[in-house]
Amino acid sequence: MQTQIDAALHNLLQRFNAVRKRSVGLAEGLSEEDCCVQSMADASPFKWHLAHTTWFFETFILERWETDFRPHHPAFRVLFNSYYNGIGEKHPRAQRGLLTRPSTDEVLSYRHNVDARMGVLLGKCVAGDEAQELATLTELGIQHEQQHQELMLTDIKHLLSMNPLFPAYANADECSEPIAAQSLTWMAIDAGVVEIGHDNDGFCFDNELPRHRQFVEAFALASRLVTNAEYAAFVADGGYRNPALWLAEGWDWLRSQNLTQPLYWHRADDAQWHEFTLHGLQRIEPLQPAIHLSYYEADAYAHWAGARLPTEFEWEAAACGCQPTDACELHPQPARGSGLTQLFGAAWQWTASSYAPYPGFAATGGAVGEYNGKFMVNQYVLRGSSCVTPPGHARATYRNFFPTGARWQFSGIRLAKSGPR
Secondary structure, three states: OHHHHHHHHHHHHHHHHHHHHHHHHOOOOOOHHHHHOOOOOOOOOHHHHHHHHHHHHHHHHHHHHOOOOOOOOOOHHHHOOOOOOOOOOOOOHHHHHHOOOOOHHHHHHHHHHHHHHHHHHHHOOOOHHHHHHHHHHHHHHHHHHHHHHHHHHHHHHHHHHOOOOOOOOOOOOOOOOOOOOOOOOEEEEOOEEEEEOOOOOOOOOHHHOOOEEEEEOOEEEEOOOOEHHHHHHHHHOOHHHOHHHOOHHHHHHHHHHOOOOOOOEEEOOOOOEEEEEOOEEEEOOOOOEOOOOOHHHHHHHHHHOOOEOOOHHHHHHHHOOOOOOOOOOOOOOOOOOOOOOOOOOEOEEEEEEEOOOOOOOOOOOOHHHHOOHHHOOOOEEEEOOEOOOOOOOOOOOOOEEEOOOOOOOOEEOOOEEEOOO
């Protein structure tokens, strides 16, 4: 039995090291200045992400299990705490970009220190319930870091987009393969009772539990995401000027910010739409999915298109049995193949479901319990995964969530219609 425990912890250490290495790799090519600046309150500096994910392992694991624990730097407990009130004080979120010290090199030294200590801890002979609890928290830390890997890319994209030089995070791969347009078709789903939530096979976050029954009426789901060309038609038809299409709060949001197009769209000198990407400013590809859209924009487009957004239960019922695919790209690609496509690896998909607890939901005890439950208000659920979701991180039961006005995430639109088709 102990041999099995030791082997499980060894495998966990290998995954830990791989994920930690990937985070540092995402910073390759960035300058010290790139890693320090915060472009808005909702985003965080790249350097802060690298430190906070390290803080998680030091605070929740090493502090508990390491013999003669001593923090790498006592001040880091406050500087790199995000929202865990049970841990103590936090540096104000909107002021993370003012932390010119510690330097990026010092943050990397912090990571190396904690990684080495985690290696020693996971390499020790730990028995019984202690081993299980250690493994559970380490797995949570790994999954937490993967979430931040996606945020690292969304946040650096927003930062670089603020620069009039439109610098690229990475060079684009040349692709000469012709792409055929996939017609949008409607995939009919019969009414019935469906099982929603994680089945306890493998890792899940607490907000995916408990598994429960949900009745869904007959509906149809679009076979792919809304494309740039389709969204451009909405813009050209005055979609951003027609209050009849918008929720009242969405219309106020739009007017207050004087918005006329998606977040990263720009009119070039040739009057053509261009889009800022992690590869820099690029001419919009008509067949690629429209992304970086808020819930308000997604809902308005759905009304314009004579459809609606799916509920998260409809989405999961349709996606049940579909194997998540990893895109590992920096920009979503056009839909390929037939049937239900782009469920994973293109863009997170807004649903019409408020982010709320499942029946019987119970948050994890202690400060770790603040991870999801306390955010179950004034947010909407997104399903699927995006082109920058880390490999192996997606699943059909995953519940992402953001406020209705969030646009800097890789979020897109999948339409639904009620009734049999």
